[in-house]
Amino acid sequence: MNILICGVGGQGTILASKILAESAVIDGSDVARTGETIGMSQRGGSVVSHVRTEKTSSPYIPKGQADLIIAFEKCEAARCLPFLKPSGKAVVSMSEIKPVAVSLGVMAYDSKAMEDYIKSAAESIFLDTDTLAAPFMDGKCTNTLLLGAAFGMGFINISENAIKKAMEKLIKPRFLDVNIKAFEAGIKAVSG
Amino acid sequence: MKMNLLGNGAIAMGAIAAGVKFAAGYPGTPSTEILETLKSSEYSKNIHIEWSANEKAAVEAGAGAAYSGMRTLVTMKQVGLNVASDPVMCLAYIGIKGGMVIAVADDPGPISSQTEQDTRSFGAYAHLTVLDPSSPEEAYKMTKYAFELSEKIGRPVILRPTTKVCHASATVDVSDEIHDYTPEGFVKDPKWVIFPPLSYKRHIENFKMYNSIASEKCKYNNVETVPDTDKGIVTGGVTTAIVTDVLESLGVKVNRLTIGRPYPFPVSETEIFAETAKDILVLEELEPFIEENLQRLIKTPLKGKYSEHVPAAGELKYENIESIICGFLGLQTPETPSAKLNVTLPTRAPVLCAGCPHRASFYAVKLASKGKKAVYCGDIGCYTLGNAKPLETTDTCLCMGGGITVAQGIKTSNPDTDVFAFTGDSTFFASGMTGVANAVYNKHNITICILDNRTTAMTGGQPHPGTGVTITGEETVHIDIAKVLTALDVGFVKECNPFDLENAVKTVTEAALYNGVSAIVFKAPCIAVSKKPCTYEVSDCIGCKRCINELGCPAISLSSGKAVIDPVMCYGCGICETVCKPGKIHKIGGVRS
Incomplete structure (x- = not known):
């Protein structure tokens, strides 16, 4: 699978990408690759993580080849859609983080146009993560919650057991339980 | 054992397997995680690991350890190599005993x-072997090999990964x-002392040695020949991996030469490749290094950066590579169906975090210099982001520590202007102190603002000489910046809390009026190393947008014309409460200490 995770620097996209790569290997992949954005963009800029769970030489997903986009922010989802396959899926947080230039009136943030575009281009599900993730460390588990939602939708071809094992390995013990709960809340949010 | 590792983590694990005993570096994206992985590893107790004050200090300390037979790793980013270039150039002549790998990202x-x-x-x-990995897996193997090779030839080896x-x-x-192994310890010998006659001798030896290595086969240079075509593609680094994916997806095979050891440039592999490949494309990022070296050995004109087949600058992404290769092979570039962006999206540049003390420091300086001619010389760190609207308090940024000294030239040529230099705490120790000495000695009338946030923030929060802890978390001396400035005979030195805006503005005003070098140490921790004290909210906003x-x-941000504060993002710094003239912003919960 080719999975693209996007958001705003500081939202925790890298942990989500690590969990996916680790769980793919637990489930038997020979090699999983990720390509991260680490550096200046982590200060509130656009960030993207590429995750590839099948054998490739490069970690970067070409345009039009992602099976799934997990977006932590609406505008960033729209920005990354050209990476998605025509049959690809998108799990999108409704969260709107307006760049400072928008608040200053230099640029516009057209929420409705973004949403329409995402809906027209992908089989997508929108989640109110600001509310859903609030009970889990004041929204700090949005990443594991979105993973749960993508898994719950059947968009991730990895077992629940492997994802939880990967979380055990990668998350500090004192934060593990709340992240597992957020993951399960993500599954629940898209069920039924 | 199978491990999912970042390339930087793979380099650290490779160094551990090679028996590294001394590791030093200065944080810098994209190299920082090498030492951080080493520090977190279960083997770290057997290794001396340090964040050095700067890259020059790291290389020099590393040289001493390597002279004594320790396998030594030094890490930095590419611009850090400029800082370390003096010892690195000399070390290429002097050489080492224990294998020494300089990882430069x-x-x-x-x-x-x-x-x-x-x-x-x-x-x-410099005349130093360079190894250029194309993936984390190769970085792991190459690191081990780099230590062995370094020890064998008695010279440091550069391992040069790129961001991707x-x-x-x-x-x-x-x-x-x-x-x-057990390091032999330092053995006295005239060979450790660089003198002109020795340098002359070593220059000849080095030239001959690297010339001979160039003709030896290296397992990291690879030739694949395809007899039924004369087309050939030459690559190095991550471009090698992307080209493999592109060719596989196009379903074509061409002759390939992959260069994992770009210096000394491989002669024998080139000869084998050139027997079959007659029409050659060179794909590489940054300088046309492979292209120039290959052209020295092959007479056929190459397709590359000089012929404008390949862009001169920037990353080579999959899409660029695919289109260049298709052009080269006379193929139609495949149309990958994908969504075409039909909405205008706002760009999202990096910004100072909510609650960042630098915002308050910049704002205080801006208020204090309102209505006056002022130039703001910035430096390298998160605070370079002070250039953005609406703060606009970074007029120059050159290199690490450069702000303090650039300010001196600007003041001399613009005597009627107040000139402020901003430097972070880590940058101050890395290369700011010399600039302060220059200012005092040469009587430059500038104001130095040290933004002391108690960490190396931009690279993810590494400790430095002003923090009181080492990379391993061990307590150490905390070097007091104000005392250093006073010891350097700066005439006006004051510390202040930037969030106490009134006092901060008063201090800046005094400092700017001082005739001579003045300095303010703005002390407030980075939000990444402090606890969120409270949050703020807006009630009955009148929509003046002043905040x-x-x-x-x-x-x-604005919602229906009124300011709203994101409670998750807000870090409770309270500077907006000070700025809100109508008094509509209030603290909720906790206390701002």
Whole structure:
């Protein structure tokens, strides 16, 4: 699978990408690759993580080849859609983080146009993560919650057991339980 | 054992397997995680690991350890190599005893750097072997090999990954075996003292040695010949991996030469390749290093950067590579169906975090210099982001520590202007102190603002000489910046809390009026190393937008014309409460200490 995770620097996209790569290997992949954005963009800029769970030489997903986009922010989802396959899926947080230039009136943030575009281009599900993730460390588990939602939708071809094992390995013990709960809340949010 | 590792983690694990005993570096994207992985590893107790004050200190300390027979790793980003170039150039002549690997991460793009300089060129200039991994797996193996090679030839070896190897992860097969040895210790010998006659002798030896290595086969250079075509593609680094994916997806085979050891440039592999390949495309990021070296050995004109088949600068992404290869092979570039962006999206540049003390420091200086002619000289760190609207308090940024000294030249040529230099705490220790001495000695009338946030923030929060802890968390002396400035005979030195805006503005005003070198140490911790004290909210906003227009805090946005504060993002710094003239912003919960 080719999975693209996007958001705003500081939202925790890298942990989500690590969990996916680790769980793919637990489930038997020979090699999983990720390509991260680490550096200046982590200060509130656009960030993207590429995750590839099948054998490739490069970690970067070409345009039009992602099976799934997990977006932590609406505008960033729209920005990354050209990476998605025509049959690809998108799990999108409704969260709107307006760049400072928008608040200053230099640029516009057209929420409705973004949403329409995402809906027209992908089989997508929108989640109110600001509310859903609030009970889990004041929204700090949005990443594991979105993973749960993508898994719950059947968009991730990895077992629940492997994802939880990967979380055990990668998350500090004192934060593990709340992240597992957020993951399960993500599954629940898209069920039924 | 299989491990998912970032390229930087793979380099650390490779160094552990090679028996590294001394590791030093200075944080810099994209190299930082090498030492951080080493520190977090279960083997770290057997290794001396340090964040050095700067890259020059790291190389010099590393040289001493390597002279004594320790396998030594030194890490930095490409611009850090400029700082370390003095010892590195000399070390290429003097050599080492224990294997020494200098890991220098290059940054095509550039993504988080001042330059797009190419360490392969530096290696050739210095006469040091350069290894260039194409993936984390290769970085792991290459690191082990680099230590062995260094010890064999008695010279340091440069390992040069780029961002997309450093910050890509892969499943790496990590060996349990660790090279075991006892360092001999320092043995006195005239060979450790660089003198002109020795340098002359070593220059000849080096030239001959690298010339001979160039003709030896290296397992990291690879030739694949395809007899039924004369087309050939030459690559190095991560471009090798992307070209493999592109060719596989196009379903074509061509002759390939992959260069994992760009210096000394491989002669025998080139000869084999050139027997079959007659029409040759060179794909590489940064400088046309492979292209120039290949052209020295092959007479056929190459297709590359000079012929404008390949862009001169920036990253080579999959799409660029695919289109260049299709052009080269006379194929139609495949149309991949994908969504076409039909909405205008706002760009999202990095910004100072909500609650960042730098915002308050910049704002205080801006208020104090309102209505006066002022120039703001910035430096390297998160605070370079002070250039953005609405703060606009960074007029220059050159290199690490450069702000303090650039300010001196600006003041001399603009005597009627107040000139402020901003430097972070880590940058101050890395290369700011010399500039202060220059200012005092040469009587430059400038104001130095040290933004002391108690960490090296931009690279993810590493300790430095002013923090009182080492990389391993061990307590150490905390070097007091104000005392250093006083010891350097700066005539006006004051510390202040930037969030106490009134006092901060008063201090800046005094400092600017002082005739001579003045300095203010703005002391407030980075939000990444402090606890959130409270949050703020807006009630009955009148929509004047003063908070937004003055501060540009990412936690404040407009909703139906009124300011709203994102409670998750807000870090409770309270500067917006001070700025809100109608008094509509209030603290909720906790206390701002």
